[in-house]
Amino acid sequence: MASPQMVMYEEEFAQVQAVTNRLVQDANARVVFVVDKNGQLISASGDTGDIDTTSLASLTAGTIAATGGIAQLLREQEFATQYHEGVRQNVHIQVVSGRVILVVIFDNRTSLGLVRLRVKRATENLTRIFEMVMAKAQDPFRSSPFSEITDDDIDNLFND
Amino acid sequence: MSFINYLSREINCKIVYYGPGLCGKTTNLQYIYNRTNPDAKGKMISLATETERTLFFDFLPLEIGEIRGFKTRFHLYTVPGQVFYDASRKLILKGVDGVVFVADSQMLRSEANSESMDNLRTNLAEQGYNLDTIPYVIQYNKRDMPNISPTEELRQMLNTGNVPDFDAVATTGEGVFETLKSIAKLVLTELKRGAAR
Numbered sequence: 001m002a003s004p005q006m007v008m009y010e011e012e013f014a015q016v017q018a019v020t021n022r023l024v025q026d027a028n029a030r031v032v033f034v035v036d037k038n039g040q041l042i043s044a045s046g047d048t049g050d051i052d053t054t055s056l057a058s059l060t061a062g063t064i065a066a067t068g069g070i071a072q073l074l075r076e077q078e079f080a081t082q083y084h085e086g087v088r089q090n091v092h093i094q095v096v097s098g099r100v101i102l103v104v105i106f107d108n109r110t111s112l113g114l115v116r117l118r119v120k121r122a123t124e125n126l127t128r129i130f131e132m133v134m135a136k137a138q139d140p141f142r143s144s145p146f147s148e149i150t151d152d153d154i155d156n157l158f159n160d
Numbered sequence: 161m162s163f164i165n166y167l168s169r170e171i172n173c174k175i176v177y178y179g180p181g182l183c184g185k186t187t188n189l190q191y192i193y194n195r196t197n198p199d200a201k202g203k204m205i206s207l208a209t210e211t212e213r214t215l216f217f218d219f220l221p222l223e224i225g226e227i228r229g230f231k232t233r234f235h236l237y238t239v240p241g242q243v244f245y246d247a248s249r250k251l252i253l254k255g256v257d258g259v260v261f262v263a264d265s266q267m268l269r270s271e272a273n274s275e276s277m278d279n280l281r282t283n284l285a286e287q288g289y290n291l292d293t294i295p296y297v298i299q300y301n302k303r304d305m306p307n308i309s310p311t312e313e314l315r316q317m318l319n320t321g322n323v324p325d326f327d328a329v330a331t332t333g334e335g336v337f338e339t340l341k342s343i344a345k346l347v348l349t350e351l352k353r354g355a356a357r
Contacts, residue, residue, distance in 0.1 A: 005161055005162050005163070005164065005351075005354070006161065006162075006163045006164070007163075007164045007166070008164065008165045008166060008167065009166045009167075010166055010167050013165065013166070013167040014167075036163055036255075037254070037255070038161055038163070038174060038254060038255030039174070039219075039235065039255075040163040040172045040235070042163075042165075052202065052203055054203075054221045055202060055203050055205050055219070055221075058205065058219045058221075058235065059205065059219075062207070062216060062217065062251075065251040065252075065254065066216070066248070068251070069247050069248075069250075069251055073247075146348075146351045146352045146354070146355035147352075147355040148228060149227055149228055149352050149355075151349070151352075153227050153228060154227070154348045154349060154352070155345075157224060157225045157226075157227060157232065157344075157348070158224075158341050158344070158345060
C-alpha cells in the first residue's frame with residue numbers, strides 16, 4: 001500500500017473539532033473544514049447547514065492536488081496556501097503537515113489578515129494532532145474494525 | 161487509501177474508473193447516479209470542458225450499507241481519458257483503493273485500450289501501487305456497437321492477470337452495477353485482509 005490508512009479515533013476527532021470550533025470563533029469565520037488530501041472530509045465547524053460538505057471536500061482536494069502538480073513542474077516543494085476571493089465570500093486553504101487541508105470560508109465580517117493569523121495557530125495545533133493520528137495508524141497492535149469483519153458480512157452487503 | 165472514522169462510524173473508500181478517451185467512464189457514473197436511491201448518494205460533480213469531455217474528474221459519493229455498525233461509503237472518481245491529460249490522471253490515482261478499467265470494445269479502439277492500460281500501470285507504479293496486487297476489475301464496454309472485438313480477444317489482450325471482467329453497455333446500464341459490486345467487494349476484502357496482517 002502506498003500510504004497508510006487513516007483512522008480517526010474519538011479522542012483525536014474531538015481534538016480536531018475543538019481546534020476548528022475555536023478557529024470559527026477566533027477568525028470570525030463562517031465555516032471551517034478539515035479535509036484529507038485524498039478528498040475525505042474529516043471535520044466541519046460553523047454554519048455548514050446549506051453546504052454540500054462531501055463535494056466541497058473532494059473539490060478542495062482536487063484543487064490542492066492540481067496546484068501541487070504545478071509546484072512539481074516548477075520544482076517548487078508545495079503551494080501550501082491558497083486564497084480565493086469572491087464577491088460575498090472568500091476561501092482560505094492551507095495544507096497542514098503535508099497531509100490534510102484546512103479550509104476557512106469567510107465573509108466581510110472579518111479580514112484576510114485575521115484569518116491568516118488564526119489559521120497559523122490552528123495549523124500548529126493540527127500538525128501535532130495529525131502526527132499522533134498517523135503514529136496510531138501505524139501501530140501494528142491496534143485493531144482495525146476490519147479485523148472482525150467476515151466474508152459473509154461483505155457478501156450480505158451486496159445481497160439484493 | 162481508505163478512511164475510517166470511529167466517531168461517526170464511517171468507512172470511506174476511493175474507486176477510480178480508468179480507460180481511454182470516450183470509453184464510457186462518465187457514462188458508468190451517470191448511470192449509477194440515475195439509478196441510485198437519493199438517500200444513498202451525494203451530488204455528482206463533473207469537471208468537464210464545454211464539449212462535455214472530462215477535464216479533471218467526475219466524482220460521485222455512494223453509500224452502500226452498513227458493515228458491523230460502520231456506514232460504508234464509496235467515492236467514485238473518473239479520470240480524463242484523453243492522452244494529454246496525463247498529469248491530471250496521476251493526481252486522481254492518489255489514495256486509490258480500487259480501479260475499474262473501462263475498455264472500449266470497438267476494434268478501432270484496440271490500440272487506445274492497450275495504451276491506456278500501460279499508462280494506468282505506469283501511473284499506479286509512480287504512486288507506489290502495483291496493478292497486479294491492487295483491487296482491480298475490467299469492463300468491456302459498448303458491446304452494443306457494430307465492429308466490436310469478441311470478448312475473448314479483449315480478454316486475451318487486456319486481462320492477463322485474470323481479474324474479474326464484465327461485458328457492458330453503460331448507456332443502458334448493462335453490466336454497470338455488476339462491475340461496481342465486484343470492485344466494491346474486492347476493496348472491502350482487501351481491507352479485511354490488510355487488517356488481518
